[in-house]
Amino acid sequence: MFGKKFFEVTDKEKLVKLINVVNEIGPVEEYNLAKWETMVVKGSNARTQYFFKYNVKRGTKTEESFTLEKNKEGDIKIVGYHVNQDLLNE
Template identity: 35%
Template structure:
């Protein structure tokens, strides 16, 4: 009788231990993750260059949309073009990725570009995240001396 009690107690403890565990694998700065993020960033830049905000919306994360209205985004992009000029070319300067797969999946990608514009050079950062198994733009930042002139 005692053995059955201890066996049941052991199995119960094992069950609670296993259900409380999270099994995750973290990947830092993998080339394949960078390539996946670059595909989305390239689509983003192509639409920004065309000033196609209507088709830009599906690339934006829910968090981006919650904090930035379409009008604010349009003003930001238009202001960058007015002060810095059209994008002539862009080059990926460096990047960071962190992808977690498993019980609690998440992903964050940060791409740093040096962008040659018609009037000034800019350093631009595109931050992306995984949302419903798709990579979406979480943030976009433009830094340039031309913004202060």
């Protein structure tokens, strides 16, 4: 699910903390895809990258974004995960 690149900048302990904080906000009640992008790079360092941003309704609103990358073997892994909590709409 999570790729090596993800753990180059975020250790497993930090990921567990993030997941625990997200779980404290509450379960997902509703979500909508707000934005998506695809980037294809050709050449010696070829890769395909996907970006998804979701508006998520939990106990409060959050904006959650995922960056995924396809590796040389064709596997798609998460290389970025960010959560922004909307503190103004609590």
